[in-house]
Amino acid sequence: MFTSDYLRELSDKAITSLTFSPEADKLFAPVRYILSLGGKRLRPVMCLMSCNLFSDKIDEALMPAVGIEVFHNFTLVHDDIMDKSDLRRGSPAVHSRWGLNQALLSGDVMAFIATDCIGQAPAKVLAKTLKLFNTTATEVCIGQQIDIDFEKKKFVTEAEYLRMIELKTAVLVAASLKTGAIIGGASEKDQELLYEFGRLLGIAFQIQDDLLDTYGDTRMFGKKTGGDIAANKKTYLLVKALEVAGGERLRTLRKLIESSPADEEAKVTAVKAIFDELEIRLQAENLAYDYINKAFQSLEQVSVKPDRKSELKQMTVNLIGRVK
């Protein structure tokens, strides 16, 4: 079995080795830039690990894994335009550095670089791999649409929120795992179990990200906490709080999130106080752990020997519980 460290290196190398036409350096410089900002390479590593459950020929899954990572970065470039986010992983966002038009066009070309990588899946599973990719990419766009629409909605239910993060975040993790399983030669049933593992895990990760933004250790988290609260972002925490709060507390919370005070820290403190009164943190943590437990139950059922699953399990365990 290959370790997650090795697979991350392998993914990084393959990403760095992507070559682009020399005819338009301006087009590809932002592509190289966003791909060089790093990140955990969670998706390609998950794809390769999933392939490795069934096969040692992980090279067959390498370019599709890279394609998924390129697609993920494509969404970051365009989402940062839509969200007017100036920073990405602590560096200037592509549109901040090169302007909107360049971010739009360099993002566009990444969609086809991604698909070209997916197109390098083995011939006998190409149609299925490509179909999964296109379906997933479309779902991610739908998720982003729902997220944008949330901004204008006064009230979002917990179910609506969970569906949004399922589409915007979780299905791509799920598709990464299923892609690896398809290429590794897994049975249909195992492909679906790994998809489900990824889907549940993806939802849990997003809830944890929401928790991190409010309760994370600034030293480990790398940025100031409370950013989501200050920006009135509809996170799981806020959605849940608005759902369970009542009476005077609800009115106070509504007033707080409709305000943009000069003293952001006082606002963050006040909202967090309401979260505490409602035990929102606990509920969010419990929900994330529910999803993680169900994810592991799905992984348990995958019909390969337990020791073949140990790397994937270990990596997952390392990724969770970053809040505590």
Added chain:
Amino acid sequence: MFTSDYLRELSDKAITSLTFSPEADKLFAPVRYILSLGGKRLRPVMCLMSCNLFSDKIDEALMPAVGIEVFHNFTLVHDDIMDKSDLRRGSPAVHSRWGLNQALLSGDVMAFIATDCIGQAPAKVLAKTLKLFNTTATEVCIGQQIDIDFEKKKFVTEAEYLRMIELKTAVLVAASLKTGAIIGGASEKDQELLYEFGRLLGIAFQIQDDLLDTYGDTRMFGKKTGGDIAANKKTYLLVKALEVAGGERLRTLRKLIESSPADEEAKVTAVKAIFDELEIRLQAENLAYDYINKAFQSLEQVSVKPDRKSELKQMTVNLIGRVK
């Protein structure tokens, strides 16, 4: 042989029949809108005609043909953002009607709808069809990049201009024809001959479009002529004029295109007068006809009986000579 009218209807029907997730109407409304604005459906019809040269099973090429049309419309949605064009085919551009963010995201999802259509090519030619599509899509992005970069360049050579339109416009026409040929079961040689036919034709069409904007019959052309001159757009005519003009005439032309006078019509008239002195129109027409002749020479060599080529020839003849 199927007629171009029948194939256009077939393409239109298939485009209208595309179904989208009901979960995000806002995302897909602009997709339906841009696809409903019509146009000649040149690319899908060319794709189907090319397939029909070799096979009567044109249904196998229908979804890939639709995919190429969806891709083409995807580029229109995003190009209109970049070019700040408020109108598309006489109707509001997507970003004018729904805003920039919506045009960006709805455009994005079209890239994956397109690829999903391409993915419905017959299994045995899927890898090749997909590779051609991704390569072409990347080239179209490079063409758009070069076009954007032209705006800031003081001097563009004729060769640079021709390469730009080859990438931005011609390779997609070429790929449409080659896709049909691949799916129709053409030999490698015939696939390349049809690609070349489309590439040369695509360049000729763009030169003719440039001519139309300046010299077109307003009644047939459907919009005011001289728009490119008023906007200082680097068309073939202007590029060529700047290349051959000298001395006082070059200085006058430079001054004109660096100006944004209140009286646009006077400017258009003055620039056209210089074009006339330099016989730019004649040179452009000759060049377009050179490309068309070479295109037909390529089509001649395709190894199917002449009468099978008659529909494709007729359609091409109908498309050219719109200026005269």
